Amino acid sequence: MGNIFLEEKFGLSGRVAVVIGGGGTLGSSMGLGLAKAGANVVISDFNYEAAQKAANCIKENSGQDTLAIQTDITDSKSVEEMKEKVLDRYDKIDILVNSAGISGHIPAEEMSDEEWDRVIRVNLTGMFFCCRAVGKEMIRNKKGSIINIASMSATIVNKGSNNVHYCSSKGGVVMLSKALAEQWAKYNIRVNIISPGYMRTSLSIKALEDPELKNYLKSKIPLKRAGNPEELMGLAIFLASDASSYITGANILIDGGYTIL
Numbered sequence: 001m002g003n004i005f006l007e008e009k010f011g012l013s014g015r016v017a018v019v020i021g022g023g024g025t026l027g028s029s030m031g032l033g034l035a036k037a038g039a040n041v042v043i044s045d046f047n048y049e050a051a052q053k054a055a056n057c058i059k060e061n062s063g064q065d066t067l068a069i070q071t072d073i074t075d076s077k078s079v080e081e082m083k084e085k086v087l088d089r090y091d092k093i094d095i096l097v098n099s100a101g102i103s104g105h106i107p108a109e110e111m112s113d114e115e116w117d118r119v120i121r122v123n124l125t126g127m128f129f130c131c132r133a134v135g136k137e138m139i140r141n142k143k144g145s146i147i148n149i150a151s152m153s154a155t156i157v158n159k160g161s162n163n164v165h166y167c168s169s170k171g172g173v174v175m176l177s178k179a180l181a182e183q184w185a186k187y188n189i190r191v192n193i194i195s196p197g198y199m200r201t202s203l204s205i206k207a208l209e210d211p212e213l214k215n216y217l218k219s220k221i222p223l224k225r226a227g228n229p230e231e232l233m234g235l236a237i238f239l240a241s242d243a244s245s246y247i248t249g250a251n252i253l254i255d256g257g258y259t260i261l
Contacts, residue, residue, distance in 0.1 A: 034095065055067060092137070096134045147192055149194050
């Protein structure tokens with residue numbers, strides 16, 4: 001009985017999930033989780049080699065059908081082409097995970113127009129392009145779950161990080177998601193946000209091994225460590241599945257308690 005309940009509530013069998021930025025550490029981890037729950041997974045990334053590698057890994061470890069697509073999310077035409085390729089293969093999109101993101105560390109007074117635009121274009125505008133394109137398809141089908149990856153930096157400022165454009169973009173992600181959740185609820189489309197804290201990724205692992213940063217994190221994070229990518233799996237499955245059918249517009253922090261202090 002227990003397994004039947006879990007399958008009914010948390011199972012994603014027969015569903016199609018698109019993971020934007022799925023070639024990255026966090027995106028590929030969430031993609032694997034969705035596949036292990038039964039979904040067919042499309043990995044979309046600007047870096048096609050990374051997308052193909054992630055898709056192959058997910059297929060090998062889950063047995064689910066996967067597809068890798070190169071996409072420039074800052075180009076709305078590229079996003080539309082990605083959507084059409086998914087529909088050609090699967091005829092629908094049930095789940096969208098927007099995990100693409102970039103950052104930078106430049107004092108605000110020294111930041112160029114180009115640097116500001118670079119981060120906002122990927123983290124916020126590109127996410128909107130993906131939500132708009134896939135949202136139209138979900139509206140047609142009268143159902144869907146969108147999971148947008150923001151950051152604890154949408155809630156707090158990273159002291160000394162000089163990343164005003166990153167914090168601003170992630171704050172925008174939260175409000176974009178809440179606005180879409182309100183607008184699309186009538187279509188049975190849920191839009192939620194995952195806001196990670198310090199996570200071990202291919203880009204951050206070297207910095208996280210620095211003794212000074214390790215000590216800082218131990219003093220600031222109640223759980224005394226950075227998060228691991230696989231710790232996003234359960235939350236992604238939950239928000240994508242019927243187990244969260246009454247949750248929309250929520251911003252869920254997964255930061256080891258960093259923001260409660």
